[in-house]
Amino acid sequence: MTASIQRLGRTALGVIREMGRMALFLAKAVGYFFLPPFRPRNLLRQIHFIGLRSLFVICLTAVFSGFVLSLLGYYTLSRFGSSGLLGPAVAFSVIRELGPVLSGLMVTGLAGSALTAELGIMRIREQLDALEIMGIQPVQYLVVPRIQAALISLPVLTMIFDVIGILGGYVEAVHLLGMSGGTFIGAIELGMTDIGISLVKAVTFGLIISWVCTYKGFYALRGAEGVSQATTSAVVLSSVLILVSDYFITSMML
Amino acid sequence: MTAFSPDMAASVAGSRSRIGQQLVEAGVVSIGQLQEALRLQPVQRGKGDLIGSILVELGYLGQADLLQFLFQQFRKERLAYQVVPAEEGIIEFRGIEKILDGRRVLDGIDLVIPRGKITAVIGVSGGGKSVTLKHMVGLMKPTRGSVLVGGRDLATLSTKELSQVRRRFSMLFQGGALFDSLSVFDNVAFPLRETTGLSEEVIRHRVERALKEVNLAGMGGKFPDDLSGGMSKRVALARALVTEPEILLLDEPTAGLDPIIENAIHYLICDTFMRTRLTMVLISHAVPDIFNWCHHVVALHQGKVLESAPSWAIAQSENPVIRQFIRGDLEGPIQVI
Ligand SMILES: Nc1ncnc2c1ncn2[C@@H]1O[C@H](COP(=O)(O)OP(=O)(O)OP(=O)(O)O)[C@@H](O)[C@H]1O
Ligand SMILES: [Mg+2]
Numbered sequence: 001m002t003a004s005i006q007r008l009g010r011t012a013l014g015v016i017r018e019m020g021r022m023a024l025f026l027a028k029a030v031g032y033f034f035l036p037p038f039r040p041r042n043l044l045r046q047i048h049f050i051g052l053r054s055l056f057v058i059c060l061t062a063v064f065s066g067f068v069l070s071l072l073g074y075y076t077l078s079r080f081g082s083s084g085l086l087g088p089a090v091a092f093s094v095i096r097e098l099g100p101v102l103s104g105l106m107v108t109g110l111a112g113s114a115l116t117a118e119l120g121i122m123r124i125r126e127q128l129d130a131l132e133i134m135g136i137q138p139v140q141y142l143v144v145p146r147i148q149a150a151l152i153s154l155p156v157l158t159m160i161f162d163v164i165g166i167l168g169g170y171v172e173a174v175h176l177l178g179m180s181g182g183t184f185i186g187a188i189e190l191g192m193t194d195i196g197i198s199l200v201k202a203v204t205f206g207l208i209i210s211w212v213c214t215y216k217g218f219y220a221l222r223g224a225e226g227v228s229q230a231t232t233s234a235v236v237l238s239s240v241l242i243l244v245s246d247y248f249i250t251s252m253m254l
Numbered sequence: 255m256t257a258f259s260p261d262m263a264a265s266v267a268g269s270r271s272r273i274g275q276q277l278v279e280a281g282v283v284s285i286g287q288l289q290e291a292l293r294l295q296p297v298q299r300g301k302g303d304l305i306g307s308i309l310v311e312l313g314y315l316g317q318a319d320l321l322q323f324l325f326q327q328f329r330k331e332r333l334a335y336q337v338v339p340a341e342e343g344i345i346e347f348r349g350i351e352k353i354l355d356g357r358r359v360l361d362g363i364d365l366v367i368p369r370g371k372i373t374a375v376i377g378v379s380g381g382g383k384s385v386t387l388k389h390m391v392g393l394m395k396p397t398r399g400s401v402l403v404g405g406r407d408l409a410t411l412s413t414k415e416l417s418q419v420r421r422r423f424s425m426l427f428q429g430g431a432l433f434d435s436l437s438v439f440d441n442v443a444f445p446l447r448e449t450t451g452l453s454e455e456v457i458r459h460r461v462e463r464a465l466k467e468v469n470l471a472g473m474g475g476k477f478p479d480d481l482s483g484g485m486s487k488r489v490a491l492a493r494a495l496v497t498e499p500e501i502l503l504l505d506e507p508t509a510g511l512d513p514i515i516e517n518a519i520h521y522l523i524c525d526t527f528m529r530t531r532l533t534m535v536l537i538s539h540a541v542p543d544i545f546n547w548c549h550h551v552v553a554l555h556q557g558k559v560l561e562s563a564p565s566w567a568i569a570q571s572e573n574p575v576i577r578q579f580i581r582g583d584l585e586g587p588i589q590v591i
Binding site: 121122125126127129130132133134135136137141 | 391417420445448497
């Protein structure tokens with residue numbers, strides 16, 4: 001009995017310590033955002049890395065999400081005789097929910113995991129130490145451009161997802177279900193809040209992904225096992241955090 | 255022996271060409287040849303481009319002859335150190351203890367690394383040599399005790415001050431620690447590009463020279479993954495040398511190299527030392543060979559300093575652990591499974 005309470009306590013302390021370390025890590029990185037030397041080329045390379053890795057899969061996911069939303073929405077709405085609302089229903093779900101969340105999850109799986117593995121390998125091969133010796137701060141040199149790149153890329157990828165997702169819904173509704181294009185498009189009324197929420201979510205998820213994934217890679221334990229463990233836990237933790245924060249943002253801004 | 259005129263001596267001293275003076279005094283090159291080399295010596299090329307290599311480029315002296323000469327000079331100085339060890343230290347450990355994963359890896363280390371000398375750290379595998387080296391630049395922080403570099407306690411420095419202190423160092427890591435995403439050339443150029451304001455042209459010159467010195471001229475376009483173990487070690491050595499540091503830490507610079515390259519690296523180390531007078535700390539398993547190469551030896555065992563003394567004293571040590579280690583005996587205080 002006491003043993004299990006002790007274990008519980010130890011785990012809880014471990015979690016709290018980890019959270020503290022993560023917070024300090026982020027604070028340190030953000031502190032470097034506005035400190036020279038700036039390395040715009042590093043930033044561009046990271047944007048390229050995240051964007052290129054994720055773009056194709058995000059487009060693919062977006063098309064099929066649009067298809068399925070349209071299909072399901074059509075059958076549900078037509079039961080109540082309101083299939084004319086299909087356009088807004090698809091647009092609303094894609095922009096407010098599916099666009100940012102699915103983009104976030106895809107980027108986590110595609111770019112985030114690679115990010116953790118890359119930094120983890122640099123850690124175990126002492127490349128981070130080598131940077132430090134040269135008087136270069138690894139957080140500033142490696143982590144900051146990755147976080148900034150994610151903060152920039154995710155909103156862009158989300159916007160692309162939004163557009164392609166709605167297009168997919170349109171194609172399904174008009175060309176496969178036989179709705180008129182005018183009805184689908186005409187009924188869509190999007191306010192700035194919808195797009196705003198999409199962007200707030202995208203930026204938040206970008207922060208979560210880059211923060212968690214760089215942190216896990218940066219503190220990977222020794223050995224190949226350390227890196228694979230770090231990668232797995234980075235993907236799991238950032239996916240969970242994306243879904244949890246999605247709920248809170250949605251409930252706050254509804 | 256050729257006599258030195260006073261203004262000749264002054265001009266040689268002004269150009270920091272102690273080697274040049276010694277070469278002339280030993281009759282290896284003439285005063286005229288040295289003067290020509292001095293005229294050609296471009297100021298902006300850095301300390302590495304010293305008179306010896308220019309004389310070689312001019313064809314007044316063979317590369318092998320130069321190395322031989324440098325090594326002889328070095329021997330004289332090394333022998334002098336064996337009789338009268340230097341007093342001044344540059345790195346100092348005071349009661350360092352380090353606990354890693356619950357194990358006491360360093361157990362009360364007191365140590366002084368002499369300034370401007372070559373110090374070798376020897377000891378059995380897993381004895382904490384690499385950990386000791388990492389403490390010298392603050393890559394690891396001691397659990398107890400303090401590390402002083404140039405009289406300043408590393409623990410009291412701010413991040414910025416620590417960065418400044420670190421730029422006086424270069425380190426060759428045991429595993430090389432080359433950046434996988436950069437080519438060999440970019441790896442060697444990296445510290446120059448990121449931490450100095452040198453022009454790309456000067457950087458290219460220095461990188462090419464450094465690669466030539468480690469016998470890898472023309473390999474700049476390759477990537478670390480395409481190199482053999484010995485080659486990546488040499489690239490890492492070039493990267494450590496290219497910044498012309500004040501203190502050079504080498505973690506097993508010749509492990510895994512063939513005997514010819516090993517010898518060449520030893521010459522290069524001696525050559526670099528003679529030209530730049532830096533402080534070197536190197537970890538090596540090449541005993542007793544290494545005693546011909548360094549002024550000072552630190553023997554580590556089970557997290558403690560067994561002995562820290564001029565190399566001849568270690569070579570003749572009565573300590574049973576050191577003797578077993580030097581001879582490579584299976585019997586003795588060090589238990590082999
Ligand atoms: N980062 C670390 N975390 C935990 N333990 C470590 C770490 N680095 C080294 N150790 C442990 O410290 C001890 C000393 O390691 P160190 O690398 O200094 O040995 P070494 O003397 O350099 O050996 P070798 O000659 O094989 O390189 C070893 O038992 C090693 O397992
Ligand atoms: Mg070692």
